[in-house]
Amino acid sequence: MGFYTLIHWVSLLLAGATLAILLIVVVRQAYRGRRTQRELVRRQSLMALALEYIEEPEFIPAFKAQLKPADQRLLVDLFAELLPKVRGDYVEKVVHLMRAMGLGERCLLQLRSRKWWKRADAAAVLGWFQEPQIVNALENALDDPQVQVRLEAARALTRLHAVQSVAGLVARLAVVDASHSLAVQEIFRSLGPAAVTELIGVLECDLPDQVKLLATDALGHIGDPRAVPALLKLFHHTGKRAGDPIHEHKSRRVPSSNEPGQPTNASVALRLAVMQSLSVLVDPRSLNAILAALEDPIWEVRAQAAQCASQLGSPAALSRLEKLLQDDHWWVRFHAAEALFKLGETGVQTLLKTARGTSARGAEIASGLLREKGVAV
Amino acid sequence: MTLLWTIVRWLNGCVLALLLVQSVIYLWQIIVAFIELRQHRRRASRTDTWWMLTSGVALPISILVPAHNEEETIVENVRSMLALHYPDFEVIVINDGSKDRTLSVLIAALNLQKLDRVWHQEVPHQEIRGLYGSPRHPRLLVVDKLNGGKSDALNAGINLSRFPLFCAVDADSLLDQDSLLQVMRPFIEEPEEMIAVGGRICIVNGCTVRAGQVTEIALPARPLALLQSIEYIRAFLIARLAWSRLGAMLIISGAFGLFKRDAAVRVGGYSHDTVGEDMEIVVKLHRYFRDRNQKYQMRYVADSVCWTQAPETFGVLRRQRSRWQRGMMQALAKHRKMIFNPRYGPVGLWGMGYFFVFDIIGPIVEAAGFLLVPLAFWMDEVTPQFFLAWLSLTFTYGVFLSASSLLLEMMVTRTTRARDFALLMMSAVLENFGYRQLNNLWRLEGIWQFVTGKQGWGAMQRTKFRQSPGP
Numbered sequence: 001m002g003f004y005t006l007i008h009w010v011s012l013l014l015a016g017a018t019l020a021i022l023l024i025v026v027v028r029q030a031y032r033g034r035r036t037q038r039e040l041v042r043r044q045s046l047m048a049l050a051l052e053y054i055e056e057p058e059f060i061p062a063f064k065a066q067l068k069p070a071d072q073r074l075l076v077d078l079f080a081e082l083l084p085k086v087r088g089d090y091v092e093k094v095v096h097l098m099r100a101m102g103l104g105e106r107c108l109l110q111l112r113s114r115k116w117w118k119r120a121d122a123a124a125v126l127g128w129f130q131e132p133q134i135v136n137a138l139e140n141a142l143d144d145p146q147v148q149v150r151l152e153a154a155r156a157l158t159r160l161h162a163v164q165s166v167a168g169l170v171a172r173l174a175v176v177d178a179s180h181s182l183a184v185q186e187i188f189r190s191l192g193p194a195a196v197t198e199l200i201g202v203l204e205c206d207l208p209d210q211v212k213l214l215a216t217d218a219l220g221h222i223g224d225p226r227a228v229p230a231l232l233k234l235f236h237h238t239g240k241r242a243g244d245p246i247h248e249h250k251s252r253r254v255p256s257s258n259e260p261g262q263p264t265n266a267s268v269a270l271r272l273a274v275m276q277s278l279s280v281l282v283d284p285r286s287l288n289a290i291l292a293a294l295e296d297p298i299w300e301v302r303a304q305a306a307q308c309a310s311q312l313g314s315p316a317a318l319s320r321l322e323k324l325l326q327d328d329h330w331w332v333r334f335h336a337a338e339a340l341f342k343l344g345e346t347g348v349q350t351l352l353k354t355a356r357g358t359s360a361r362g363a364e365i366a367s368g369l370l371r372e373k374g375v376a377v
Numbered sequence: 378m379t380l381l382w383t384i385v386r387w388l389n390g391c392v393l394a395l396l397l398v399q400s401v402i403y404l405w406q407i408i409v410a411f412i413e414l415r416q417h418r419r420r421a422s423r424t425d426t427w428w429m430l431t432s433g434v435a436l437p438i439s440i441l442v443p444a445h446n447e448e449e450t451i452v453e454n455v456r457s458m459l460a461l462h463y464p465d466f467e468v469i470v471i472n473d474g475s476k477d478r479t480l481s482v483l484i485a486a487l488n489l490q491k492l493d494r495v496w497h498q499e500v501p502h503q504e505i506r507g508l509y510g511s512p513r514h515p516r517l518l519v520v521d522k523l524n525g526g527k528s529d530a531l532n533a534g535i536n537l538s539r540f541p542l543f544c545a546v547d548a549d550s551l552l553d554q555d556s557l558l559q560v561m562r563p564f565i566e567e568p569e570e571m572i573a574v575g576g577r578i579c580i581v582n583g584c585t586v587r588a589g590q591v592t593e594i595a596l597p598a599r600p601l602a603l604l605q606s607i608e609y610i611r612a613f614l615i616a617r618l619a620w621s622r623l624g625a626m627l628i629i630s631g632a633f634g635l636f637k638r639d640a641a642v643r644v645g646g647y648s649h650d651t652v653g654e655d656m657e658i659v660v661k662l663h664r665y666f667r668d669r670n671q672k673y674q675m676r677y678v679a680d681s682v683c684w685t686q687a688p689e690t691f692g693v694l695r696r697q698r699s700r701w702q703r704g705m706m707q708a709l710a711k712h713r714k715m716i717f718n719p720r721y722g723p724v725g726l727w728g729m730g731y732f733f734v735f736d737i738i739g740p741i742v743e744a745a746g747f748l749l750v751p752l753a754f755w756m757d758e759v760t761p762q763f764f765l766a767w768l769s770l771t772f773t774y775g776v777f778l779s780a781s782s783l784l785l786e787m788m789v790t791r792t793t794r795a796r797d798f799a800l801l802m803m804s805a806v807l808e809n810f811g812y813r814q815l816n817n818l819w820r821l822e823g824i825w826q827f828v829t830g831k832q833g834w835g836a837m838q839r840t841k842f843r844q845s846p847g848p
Contacts, residue, residue: 007766014773021780022802025787030795084427117419124425148420182434182565189433330497337495368495 043074050078054093060100067101076103080125095128104129111137116146123149127156135162142172151183158190166191166198170211180210188218196222200230213273220277228283235274235289271301279308287314294320299329306332310339315346322350325362333361337369348375385752389759392746393767399735400774406619407781413622414614414788417679420562429558430464434565437465438557438635439538443530444548445473450686452486454548457589459514463557467516469534470548474503474524483519487511494518494537500646502532527631528647528654535646538638545655547632550685551581551589559681560635563674570674572640572662575621575629576681577613577789580606582689591684594790596797600804601694602687604812607779607805609687614679614785615778621677625728627663629675631655633683640665640673651711652832653704660712663724679789695819702823703831705736710827740820747814772809779805 053063067075079098086094098104103125110122123141126134138160141153150172157163169191173184191199195218202215216234219227275293278286290312293305306324309317317339324336340347348370355367355377367377429435440458444451451470458468472480483489489509503525510518522533531545542564546552553559560576582597597603620626629636631654641647644661647654659675666673688694709716709732716733718725753759783798783805 004762004766007770011766011769011773014770014777018773018777018780021777021784022799025780025783025798025802026795029787029798033795081427084425084431180567180569182436182568186432186434330499334495334497365495368493371493372495 039074042071043078046071046074047078050075050094050097054090054097057093057096057100060097064101072101072103072106075101076106076121076125079103080121083125083128091128099129104131104134108134108137111141116144116149119144119146119149120152123152123156127152127159130160135160138162139164142168151181151187154187155183155190158187158192161192161194163191163195166195166202166215170202170207170214185214185217188214189221191218191222193222193224196224196226200227203230203234209267209270213270216270216273216277220273220280223280225281225283227277228281228285231274231277231281232286232289235271235278235293268298268300271296271298272304275301275304275308279304279311282311284312284314287312287316291317291320294324299327299332302327303329303332303335306335306339310342313343315343318343318346318350321347322354325351325354325365326359330365333365334369337365341369341373351375352377382756382758385749385756385758388745388749389753392742392749395734395739395742396771399739402731402735403615403778406615407778407785409622410615410618410785413618414679414785417618418788426462426555426558429561429565430462433464435464435558435561436542436564436568437467437540438463438561439534439540439543439638440466440468440557441531441534441538441543441545442468442470442548443473443527443534443545444470444475444479445524445527445530446475446477446479447548448475448477448479448482450549451479452482453586453589454551455483455487455517457551458546459516460554460589461552461557462554463561465540466557467518467538467540469518469520469537471520471522471530471534473522473526473530480509480519480521484509487514487517487519489517489519496537498536499642500532500535501649502529502536502646505533508537526649528649528651531654532646535638535641541638542635543638543641544633544635545631546683547685550578550632550683551586551591552633553682553684554590556633556681556683557635560633560678562678563676564635564637567674570672571676572637572666572673573629573659573675574635575617575626575675575677576633576635576683577677577679578609578630578632578683578685579613580609580687581684582687584684596800597687597689599689601691602689603800603804604808605687605694607782607801607808610786610801611779611782614789615782617677618679618785620728621675623723623727624674625723625726626675626677627659627724627728627732628656629659629677630683632685633681648711651704651707652700653706653708656705657708657711660708660715660724660729663721664712664715667721667724691815695822698816698819699823699826702736702740702820703827705732706824706827709733709737736820737824740817740824743817744821775809775813776806779808 049063049066053060075098079094083091083094107122107125110118111126113119113122119141123138126138135157138153138156142150142157144150144153154163154169154173163169169187173187188199199215199219199222203212203219212234216231219231271293275290278290286308290305290308293301294309294317296302296305302324306321309321321336321340321343325333325340327333327336337351340351351366351370352375354362355370357363357366370377440461442454442458447454455468455470470483472483489511492508492510494508503523506521506523508518508520518537520533520537522530534545535543542561544557544560556576560574563574564571580597580602581591582599582602583595584591585593585595596606617626617628634655636658640662641658644658644665646658648657648661651657662673662675688697709729712729715721715725716729721729750759750764754761754764780802783801786801787798
């Protein structure tokens with residue numbers, strides 16, 4: 001075959017492929033457009049019917065009789081969207097309807113699908129069913145090779161308050177590739193008061209800082225005061241253990257605006273997380289730790305401690321917050337000023353005094369914040 | 378004569394080699410984009426926007442809207458931003474010394490009043506004349522400052538923002554209601570390493586807009602905007618996806634990009650000495666993190682859509698394209714140390730190398746090709762048979778690429794009508810006759826402007842969005 005013949009054949013092939021693609025695109029889109037439209041209409045009518053039969057469960061068999069084979073998939077999608085948005089009795093009514101329609105079994109089967117997204121979809125819907133075999137299936141799904149499925153199964157189990165052990169969740173979620181994901185964080189937050197003892201146990205175990213970070217954050221969000229001593233212990237322990245990284249971080253501290261803004265090692269992140277949790281827990285036992293954190297070498301910890309102090313509302317923090325108005329780092333000064341303002345009249349008076357004082361740095365932040373809050377300086 | 382003959386032969390070889398390599402790269406991009414999109418589609422379809430809205434995982438965002446002479450569209454744009462579906466965000470509109478009534482229409486329409494806000498200058502910008510807000514719109518802050526360019530306005534926005542992430546959005550653009558939630562997804566997956574995420578830009582010309590939202594998607598009626606539609610699809614569904622997959626994404630469009638505030642501050646914010654500030658900040662971020670061996674990620678999200686107005690006249694399009702070329706060259710020149718430098722990984726080796734060869738040398742070689750063809754004919758170096766064979770190959774390959782991008786478009790959007798696909802395909806064929814050549818000419822103009830040190834944006838024309846009748 002000559003050179004020109006080859007080029008002509010390649011060109012012809014490309015032209016043919018282009019025409020084929022165009023044909024596929026146009027035909028498929030036309031078909032999909034029509035199907036989408038059809039499904040939309042059907043979904044609307046199914047939704048209307050479902051809402052009607054939810055209130056009259058005795059007529060569910062009649063509803064079931066009206067369904068076409070493809071409707072089951074549409075109904076699962078419909079209820080998957082609906083369930084997170086309804087509250088109270090309605091949840092149970094919807095789940096009852098789903099049970100009666102056999103949708104629970106359908107999802108249980110789907111949980112064994114070869115396609116991971118179908119397994120993940122099924123796990124998400126099954127999070128509304130309390131049956132022991134479903135809980136077992138979700139437990140098994142925690143060992144799924146696909147992280148998305150494990151996440152959905154974990155979320156479903158937390159929703160059902162059926163997590164058997166926090167250690168199991170830690171092993172299957174936090175120690176694998178998704179450990180940094182905020183989705184994992186949210187699952188731990190949803191564990192609820194029943195998991196507090198186990199979460200405290202995580203803080204005391206020899207586990208990676210990343211896992212302790214999740215437990216710390218979860219304890220703060222759950223808001224159980226039992227967590228305070230463990231959190232305080234972790235804060236002090238991390239401070240001692242992380243001597244070197246802190247020293248390293250401190251040595252890098254310069255008053256320039258280009259100073260690294262994020263904690264660079266997990267122990268710093270852990271100290272920050274403890275402070276954040278303490279600011280949610282608002283427990284007087286944490287006062288000394290907060291006062292110590294206001295003088296922490298890490299600016300992020302000082303800034304977080306200032307926010308924490310304002311939540312606690314203790315006048316004991318006043319003098320240290322006043323001192324922080326002169327801090328090298330602007331964000332620390334800002335959070336200290338905000339904290340003083342939130343402390344009430346005494347805090348505002350401290351801000352006014354600093355605003356009229358001789359230190360330009362302190363005066364700038366104090367007067368700026370007061371003006372922002374509408375207080376005449 | 379022998380020397381001229383040798384030069385022509387050598388240049389011919391260069392043109393052919395360059396085209397061949399580029400064709401192979403395009404093919405690789407299509408394959409990678411297809412794989413990426415397949416995986417992405419599965420992940421995206423699993424994004425539960427309700428969960429993201431209610432679970433508290435979505436980090437707060439400051440939306441920065443730099444505005445210069447935007448009186449036509451600014452109010453509608455701000456209203457659309459304020460109506461976005463997102464749990465916690467603020468909108469900071471920066472009036473960059475507009476000469477028209479941008480500020481006054483905002484004040485009148487949104488009932489703004491002067492206010493104070495304490496802030497810290499972490500990145501440089503021009504003087505701020507005043508801040509405005511409204512009790513009716515507590516999420517909104519309007520900054521009035523002296524003119525300093527788009528980078529300057531964005532820097533002012535960064536300084537005034539208080540959230541960990543900021544989203545830069547053009548004032549003539551509209552975001553889909555769930556765009557912020559979609560673009561936030563990579564930050565949820567990798568909150569520590571993720572530093573920037575880019576969204577997709579689509580052309581709003583022809584679409585119907587109601588209350589700041591695109592309610593009906595349609596192709597532009599004017600031919601020039603229609604030709605740009607296929608270009609945007611190619612750029613955002615092939616090139617950007619492929620570079621993102623390789624970890625060598627160099628551009629996050631200035632019209633829509635989400636950044637970690639702290640990372641942007643660390644690199645000194647947006648640079649003032651370039652008109653391609655969107656590319657420059659991304660290159661700067663790559664360089665900063667690579668120089669320090671710090672882990673980082675940047676990603677592109679194909680289903681997070683921002684709608685922008687495409688130029689409808691040759692004059693405006695010419696200014697835009699030559700400015701893009703100039704901006705790209707400024708960014709590359711500033712960070713020339715990274716080009717083909719293995720120290721910068723795929724970014725330096727492939728990303729910047731590609732831009733250097735195909736976006737700087739490429740237009741020059743292509744122009745040289747136009748001159749060489751008649752010369753080569755005259756010198757009997759090229760036969761009409763070869764010329765026609767080559768022409769047919771490049772033409773069919775170009776159209777094949779565009780057709781493939783439509784296939785990818787079909788994977789992302791479900792709303793595009795079959796008729797519109799056919800129209801897009803037609804424009805993919807037609808763009809080869811004049812439009813591509815014109816584009817190359819404008820790029821050459823950009824190269825010339827860069828060489829001669831031209832600065833500034835040139836005037837852009839804004840028109841009101843096409844409205845649908847009220848209910």
